[in-house]
Amino acid sequence: MFNDIAQYFRTDTLPHIWCPGCGIGTITAAIVRAIKTLQLDQNKVIFVSGIGCSSRMPGYLDFNTIHTTHGRALPFATGIKAARPELDVFVIMGDGDSTAIGGNHLIHASRRNIDLTAIVINNSIYGMTGGQTSPLTPHDKRGTTSPFGNLERPFQVLELAKAAGATYGARATAFHNQLLTKLVIDAYNNPGFSLVEAISQCPVSYGRRNKFKTPADMLLWQKEHAYKAGQRIGHEDDFQIGEIFSSQAPEYTKEYDKLRQRLKEVSR
Amino acid sequence: MSNPKLMQGNEAVAEGALAAGVLFYAGYPITPSTEIAEKMAERLPLVGGSFIQMEDEIGSMAAIIGASLTGLKALTATSGPGFSLMQENLGYAVATEVPCVVVNVQRGGPSTGLPTSPAQADVMQARWGTHGDHPIIAITPSTVQECYVLTVIAFNLAEEYRIPVILLMDEVIGHLREKVVLPDQLTIVNRKKPDVPPGEYLPYENDDSMIPAMANFGDGYRYHVTGLTHNQKGLSSGNPEVTKSFMQRLTQKLNPYLDRIQMVEEVQLEDADLILIAYGCSARSAMEALHIARGRGLKVGLFRPITIWPFPQKQLEKYVGRKFLVVEMNTGQLAGEIERIFGNKAVERLNRIDGELITPKEVLDKIGGVCNV
Amino acid sequence: MAMQKFLLTGTGGQGLILAAIMLAEAGIYAGQNVAQSQSYGPEARGGASRAEVIIGDEDIYYPKVERPNFVLTLSQEAYKKYGLHLDEEAILIVDDTQVTEVKPRSKNFYSLPITKAARAHFGSEQSANVLALGVVASISGYLSMDNVLQSVKHRAPKGTTEQNIKALEIGWKMGLKAGENQENKHCQNEGDES
Numbered sequence: 133m134f135n136d137i138a139q140y141f142r143t144d145t146l147p148h149i150w151c152p153g154c155g156i157g158t159i160t161a162a163i164v165r166a167i168k169t170l171q172l173d174q175n176k177v178i179f180v181s182g183i184g185c186s187s188r189m190p191g192y193l194d195f196n197t198i199h200t201t202h203g204r205a206l207p208f209a210t211g212i213k214a215a216r217p218e219l220d221v222f223v224i225m226g227d228g229d230s231t232a233i234g235g236n237h238l239i240h241a242s243r244r245n246i247d248l249t250a251i252v253i254n255n256s257i258y259g260m261t262g263g264q265t266s267p268l269t270p271h272d273k274r275g276t277t278s279p280f281g282n283l284e285r286p287f288q289v290l291e292l293a294k295a296a297g298a299t300y301g302a303r304a305t306a307f308h309n310q311l312l313t314k315l316v317i318d319a320y321n322n323p324g325f326s327l328v329e330a331i332s333q334c335p336v337s338y339g340r341r342n343k344f345k346t347p348a349d350m351l352l353w354q355k356e357h358a359y360k361a362g363q364r365i366g367h368e369d370d371f372q373i374g375e376i377f378s379s380q381a382p383e384y385t386k387e388y389d390k391l392r393q394r395l396k397e398v399s400r
Numbered sequence: 401m402s403n404p405k406l407m408q409g410n411e412a413v414a415e416g417a418l419a420a421g422v423l424f425y426a427g428y429p430i431t432p433s434t435e436i437a438e439k440m441a442e443r444l445p446l447v448g449g450s451f452i453q454m455e456d457e458i459g460s461m462a463a464i465i466g467a468s469l470t471g472l473k474a475l476t477a478t479s480g481p482g483f484s485l486m487q488e489n490l491g492y493a494v495a496t497e498v499p500c501v502v503v504n505v506q507r508g509g510p511s512t513g514l515p516t517s518p519a520q521a522d523v524m525q526a527r528w529g530t531h532g533d534h535p536i537i538a539i540t541p542s543t544v545q546e547c548y549v550l551t552v553i554a555f556n557l558a559e560e561y562r563i564p565v566i567l568l569m570d571e572v573i574g575h576l577r578e579k580v581v582l583p584d585q586l587t588i589v590n591r592k593k594p595d596v597p598p599g600e601y602l603p604y605e606n607d608d609s610m611i612p613a614m615a616n617f618g619d620g621y622r623y624h625v626t627g628l629t630h631n632q633k634g635l636s637s638g639n640p641e642v643t644k645s646f647m648q649r650l651t652q653k654l655n656p657y658l659d660r661i662q663m664v665e666e667v668q669l670e671d672a673d674l675i676l677i678a679y680g681c682s683a684r685s686a687m688e689a690l691h692i693a694r695g696r697g698l699k700v701g702l703f704r705p706i707t708i709w710p711f712p713q714k715q716l717e718k719y720v721g722r723k724f725l726v727v728e729m730n731t732g733q734l735a736g737e738i739e740r741i742f743g744n745k746a747v748e749r750l751n752r753i754d755g756e757l758i759t760p761k762e763v764l765d766k767i768g769g770v771c772n773v
Numbered sequence: 774m775a776m777q778k779f780l781l782t783g784t785g786g787q788g789l790i791l792a793a794i795m796l797a798e799a800g801i802y803a804g805q806n807v808a809q810s811q812s813y814g815p816e817a818r819g820g821a822s823r824a825e826v827i828i829g830d831e832d833i834y835y836p837k838v839e840r841p842n843f844v845l846t847l848s849q850e851a852y853k854k855y856g857l858h859l860d861e862e863a864i865l866i867v868d869d870t871q872v873t874e875v876k877p878r879s880k881n882f883y884s885l886p887i888t889k890a891a892r893a894h895f896g897s898e899q900s901a902n903v904l905a906l907g908v909v910a911s912i913s914g915y916l917s918m919d920n921v922l923q924s925v926k927h928r929a930p931k932g933t934t935e936q937n938i939k940a941l942e943i944g945w946k947m948g949l950k951a952g953e954n955q956e957n958k959h960c961q962n963e964g965d966e967s
Binding site for chain 1: 423424426445446448450452454455456458459460462463464465466467468469470471472474488489492617618619620622623624625626627628635636
């Protein structure tokens with residue numbers, strides 16, 4: 133199972149630090165399979181991450197990898213892409229990372245429509261610090277900082293990115309990991325800012341506090357609550373998977389290059 | 401030599417950056433530094449570079465580190481409030497040893513303070529603003545000509561020693577216009593590239609030079625960069641031996657090169673009974689006072705630390721036994737450092753914190769007071 | 774030349790910082806050292822503005838103007854702030870429309886129709902800053918018309934060069950004439966005394 137993608141891993145860095153039953157490993161494999169399918173040159177692939185469980189992913193991968201500061205993966209990635217647009221830049225963030233401390237960077241990367249392939253691994257909780265509520269923790273659910281249930285309402289992260297100007301948004305889960313591979317490929321192929329929400333399970337910090345007995349229960353929950361476009365919503369927790377939106381708009385680095393060309397012609 | 405030009409301090413920084421080969425600028429508008437961003441926005445697309453206005457100073461600092469990792473020389477500029485926001489990723493640049501230059505055109509603080517008035521109250525923030533033990537280089541221009549030349553030098557130091565360099569300016573020098581003569585020839589330093597094949601490359605190699613070679617992202621050397629304590633491969637580690645070896649190299653890596661990093665100007669020090677210590681805009685007032693005092697027969701000299709961090713202690717220690725007067729626009733941030741070297745009794749202070757430049761008369765009055773003692 | 778210190782004061786938006794930049798650049802064309810600075814508040818328009826220029830062949834250390842040799846004021850507010858408490862030898866030039874309440878000064882005082890002339894020639898006060906520059910530069914006698922003209926040509930905003938050159942010429946003549954008048958007055962006074 134792993135051998136097909138082993139060439140993309142720094143195998144000397146394994147085993148990884150993720151807990152048994154965690155979904156990030158499955159999601160990592162799905163993303164790497166997308167890169168394999170796309171046949172991208174490993175030397176030209178950049179992985180940028182923030183801070184948190186999911187942001188440890190780049191360390192295990194054999195690309196140009198940078199594990200940045202909490203919430204800041206997108207502006208680091210913006211600097212890399214603006215400096216060398218020919219590089220393929222993937223950005224791995226967690227839910228707290230991308231929507232709390234990094235929320236401002238998320239909307240501005242969306243607004244610029246800069247050609248980054250961003251993946252938010254949403255496990256509904258701050259896992260690394262032990263289970264605190266994040267802006268994607270559902271209402272009423274429990275975390276160590278919402279011991280009586282979350283009073284706040286969560287963001288719809290894809291709607292947020294869409295409203296801010298992103299041109300591709302999609303959602304899959306650790307359970308629907310083959311779909312995830314396909315969506316990451318589509319996201320990469322979109323010439324603009326693309327956001328993929330990958331719903332993951334955190335059995336240790338979220339599941340235990342929210343009536344999930346086993347990691348398998350959480351995967352079953354993903355399976356049962358996901359629906360595809362056109363299907364009826366049966367429950368308020370249900371969520372759509374697949375491509376959620378896609379549009380066309382000028383891409384930042386291409387626009388900047390056009391500016392350079394225009395100025396060159398003027399100066400001639 | 402080119403013809404003399406009238407240039408503003410901030411404009412000279414932008415010109416110096418372009419002369420140094422800067423191809424990337426990320427920033428956020430803030431008085432009194434904005435002219436640097438405006439100039440770069442106009443010029444960079446013409447030379448094949450990139451300018452980007454980020455959503456805040458946190459993002460600006462992040463973006464220049466990202467650009468520098470791909471091999472470009474990258475600049476940002478700000479003032480106190482933005483400098484505070486940059487501290488997070490400034491520490492990241494220190495820990496990951498990514499060359500870049502941060503300009504801080506100081507204004508009155510704390511907080512929003514006095515946006516359009518000068519101060520020199522970020523001296524300690526430049527040294528210790530980001531958390532953790534770390535090295536840093538900060539340099540302080542006193543003239544517009546120096547804004548140009550020291551920006552080039554700031555990039556040379558950043559590239560040579562893989563460290564963020566802070567160009568610590570102030571509103572007076574940033575907005576001052578005076579004569580600049582652009583040098584015909586500049587020494588330009590570029591970062592050391594690996595001379596081994598990718599398989600053998602250690603991005604954080606601990607060799608005798610203490611400064612590892614740096615490969616560009618995208619050039620075939622696939623390596624990892626992290627703000628976590630890391631081993632020579634760049635991979636995170638909490639092992640005490642690895643941590644110790646990393647921290648020792650990081651915190652001591654400038655030591656072998658201090659002679660090349662620490663720049664000072666020494667004026668009439670041989671016979672000086674009283675040595676003025678001043679930098680940036682305050683040094684202008686101190687110089688004027690020095691000339692008037694000399695005219696009156698007072699034996700006064702000036703020691704101007706152009707490199708303020710790491711502080712040129714060795715150069716100053718030659719003058720042990722003299723009296724010192726530290727002239728600065730804060731409550732004595734550098735004076736504390738001088739007292740650490742010579743003890744309280746040898747050091748007098750002249751401070752001003754009302755947003756107005758210290759006048760030569762104030763310095764003269766203080767010189768008179770000290771010399772009479 | 775001995776160091777000459779100029780203060781150009783008025784209201785934000787009158788273009789006095791640009792005039793000061795032109796004056797400083799003329800100093801550079803004349804082979805001098807210069808320092809030009811300004812103090813300003815948060816307003817882009819309105820508020821008292823103050824631009825400073827030092828010109829001289831010595832090194833300029835302290836870059837601010839403490840005791841000016843020449844003060845121009847184009848607003849009553851700036852006059853109150855910067856036009857009083859001057860050295861006796863300092864030359865004060867005020868705009869006769871904008872600055873109407875003036876403390877009497879026995880000498881070195883010029884009340885001139887700067888903004889009036891700008892309006893008469895150009896239909897607006899847009900070039901009053903360069904006109905004022907011409908007045909100050911010619912009264913000071915420290916710079917040649919050629920040097921000032923060169924800097925006006927270099928620094929005038931695109932599309933305004935012709936108008937600004939004309940403004941400079943008008944101001945320069947106004948300053949020369951005012952200087953001659955004052956000299957005559959001065960000679961007469963001296964004659965009276967003898």
